[in-house]
Amino acid sequence: MKSNQKQTRIDGIDKKILRYLMEDARTPILEIARNIGISGAAIHQRLRKLEKSGLLSGSKFILNPKVLGYTTTAYIGIFLDKAMSNPYAVQQLKKIPEVLECHYTTGNWSILIKVLCRDNEHLMQLLNKKIQQIEGVSRTETFISLDQSINRQIQI
Amino acid sequence: MKSNQKQTRIDGIDKKILRYLMEDARTPILEIARNIGISGAAIHQRLRKLEKSGLLSGSKFILNPKVLGYTTTAYIGIFLDKAMSNPYAVQQLKKIPEVLECHYTTGNWSILIKVLCRDNEHLMQLLNKKIQQIEGVSRTETFISLDQSINRQIQI
DNA sequence: ACTGAAATTTGGGATGC
DNA sequence: GCATCCCAAATTTCAGT
Numbered sequence: 001m002k003s004n005q006k007q008t009r010i011d012g013i014d015k016k017i018l019r020y021l022m023e024d025a026r027t028p029i030l031e032i033a034r035n036i037g038i039s040g041a042a043i044h045q046r047l048r049k050l051e052k053s054g055l056l057s058g059s060k061f062i063l064n065p066k067v068l069g070y071t072t073t074a075y076i077g078i079f080l081d082k083a084m085s086n087p088y089a090v091q092q093l094k095k096i097p098e099v100l101e102c103h104y105t106t107g108n109w110s111i112l113i114k115v116l117c118r119d120n121e122h123l124m125q126l127l128n129k130k131i132q133q134i135e136g137v138s139r140t141e142t143f144i145s146l147d148q149s150i151n152r153q154i155q156i
Numbered sequence: 157m158k159s160n161q162k163q164t165r166i167d168g169i170d171k172k173i174l175r176y177l178m179e180d181a182r183t184p185i186l187e188i189a190r191n192i193g194i195s196g197a198a199i200h201q202r203l204r205k206l207e208k209s210g211l212l213s214g215s216k217f218i219l220n221p222k223v224l225g226y227t228t229t230a231y232i233g234i235f236l237d238k239a240m241s242n243p244y245a246v247q248q249l250k251k252i253p254e255v256l257e258c259h260y261t262t263g264n265w266s267i268l269i270k271v272l273c274r275d276n277e278h279l280m281q282l283l284n285k286k287i288q289q290i291e292g293v294s295r296t297e298t299f300i301s302l303d304q305s306i307n308r309q310i311q312i
Numbered sequence: 313a314c315t316g317a318a319a320t321t322t323g324g325g326a327t328g329c
Numbered sequence: 330g331c332a333t334c335c336c337a338a339a340t341t342t343c344a345g346t
Contacts, residue, residue, distance in 0.1 A: 026181060060181055063211055
């Protein structure tokens with residue numbers, strides 16, 4: 001899990017390989033090999049190097065939550081009573097499956113979380129019955145995502 | 157790209173398969189087959205069904221931006237002059253590679269974006285030279301993520 | 313660092329229960 | 330909906346340049 005080497009250098013071939021795999025993690029290595037004109041073994045070597053550098057941190061299947069009936073994404077800014085409450089609050093938030101992200105942030109709030117709910121009713125229940133009940137949570141501000149128009153990774 | 161079937165039902169075996177692939181999209185299907193005790197062909201059938209339902213929306217390699225020297229993640233709430241400016245603003249934001257997400261939101265702001273920068277200096281330049289320059293952008297509020305303690309997908 | 317080839321494993325279809 | 334069988338294709342290693 002090291003990540004502070006001097007800063008990995010990647011060349012144009014690495015970029016091409018990564019672009020294929022960032023698009024579809026199951027693209028066959030031999031298919032990439034044919035497309036960019038080097039051998040499968042060479043790509044293999046490069047991928048092992050990239051993995052060792054820590055740049056490749058894995059691959060994931062992406063699910064579309066809408067198909068399971070989860071249609072409401074929201075960001076919630078949370079004010080905590082005192083800094084001391086932070087680790088406890090995060091620990092409690094981890095137990096709530098609807099919470100997908102949690103950031104300590106500068107600015108108004110102590111933390112900013114992203115949640116995924118079935119609908120607005122579910123979101124309201126989540127706020128009242130779970131988030132607001134956490135000890136140390138004093139106030140929240142909710143921003144429902146009506147539409148996500150950009151969703152991508154770092155561009156290489 | 158259909159996603160509004162009646163609402164896909166998935167059973168325990170589907171969940172096991174998905175959990176393996178959400179963790180590592182390149183897990184061999186035959187390995188999953190051995191672990192959960194059914195044949196590779198059966199998993200194949202189920203994956204085709206899940207893909208057809210729209211629940212599986214693809215797979216991605218995940219890069220660790222820190223290794224490339226990108227260490228500052230921030231959320232920026234943007235106030236736009238009038239609703240009319242929205243599509244234009246989003247179009248301009250798409251052209252900025254540092255912008256990874258863009259949400260139309262309820263609440264204070266018109267839109268909320270997530271950006272990835274090398275450092276605070278880079279973030280400041282991005283705000284002053286690019287975001288604030290977009291026509292229609294009247295004011296912004298920035299929240300730097302000091303630490304992301306939760307990062308996951310919908311739990312199945 | 314890349315190639316080419318060998319050994320092994322996997323993918324994905326056909327067929328039958 | 331699942332298992333077995335089967336072959337084409339992909340993965341992965343390794344000696345050679």
